[in-house]
Amino acid sequence: MKIIAFESSCDETSAAVIVDSEVKSNIISSQYFHGEYGGVVPELASRAHLQAISRITERALEEAGLAPEETDAVAVSIEPGLVGSLIVGSNFAKGIALRYSKPIVPINHIEGHIYSAILENPGVKFPFLNLVVSGGHTSLFLVESFADKTIVGSTRDDAAGEAFDKTAKLLGLTYPGGPEIDKLARKGDRKKFDFPRSMINSGDYDFSFSGLKTAVRYFLHKNFRDGVPEATLPDLCASVQAAIVDVLIKKTFDAAKEFKVGFVAISGGVSANSELREKAKSRAGELGIEFVAPQMNYCADNAAMIGFLAEKKLLDGAEKSYDLTFAVDPSAIRAKRKK
Ligand code: KG4
């Protein structure tokens, strides 16, 4: 089956071609200019998607050596995300579907992340756990099949990526702050400063990261009112990162033990974090669990994961939509919470 897929939920414009579960192309254009504004500006994001999407699509088809009429279906992420950004991708995908008379499969972006764990690793067996950690989401999913997954825990306030970005801003680093903190933390001492690990012993799998930025703000006000000396930045970054990573690792692997899964995956932008990857790998090793960290092209926002899931849905007959009337939904997460 040949699928052309689109992703435009936030600040990445992506088009991909999937043929029989294999990624033939996965073109991603990231909107780096948001750094200037300290965060994603929704209106500018949707305009940039509009400018990029045709070119990205041509490149994806060209790299895959496929003409649009040769595809069997179109897939597109339609929720959750920035409404204007989602509209660009979904209308473009509808246009292609209409022009070439192809079925169209609307995909939930978070579900795309969840199953991206299998994209490069067909050996991953259900049930598995996936910690989806990005700038907008932090949830832990127990995944039992392509149709069944439940949320076992979620953030009650900020996403982990937001915690990285907001504390980085307080430290005077550029947006997005996660990669900056990661880089500086490599030269720092994670135990130098003690920041709160909120809810680490709450006995459930929920997270809370909003207290961390407040703690960092008070800490800076008390200790470095005139700015953080450059020499102190690595220790501060390492200590902030440790506070985030410790909670993510503890909850993820406590859940892995409780639900007796053989595989743990991480996905979303924050899964690029080097300490999170190292700690997850070593904790998984201690527990005899397989750890799956997809390469970055499939961790951050990408159309390949959207096309991959669409193919599964089409093959199992769950999705045979030729209907072009679906709408985007900025907030939908289609998974029930585990009781
Ligand atoms: O999945 P993503 O590309 O976009 C969405 O939010 O959906 O994730 C972006 C987030 C940002 O908050 C960014 O700071 C964070 O991922 N991030 C990182 C790293 N690389 C990206 N956070 C920590 N360490 C990194 N190396």
Ligand code: ZN
């Ligand atoms: Zn995402």
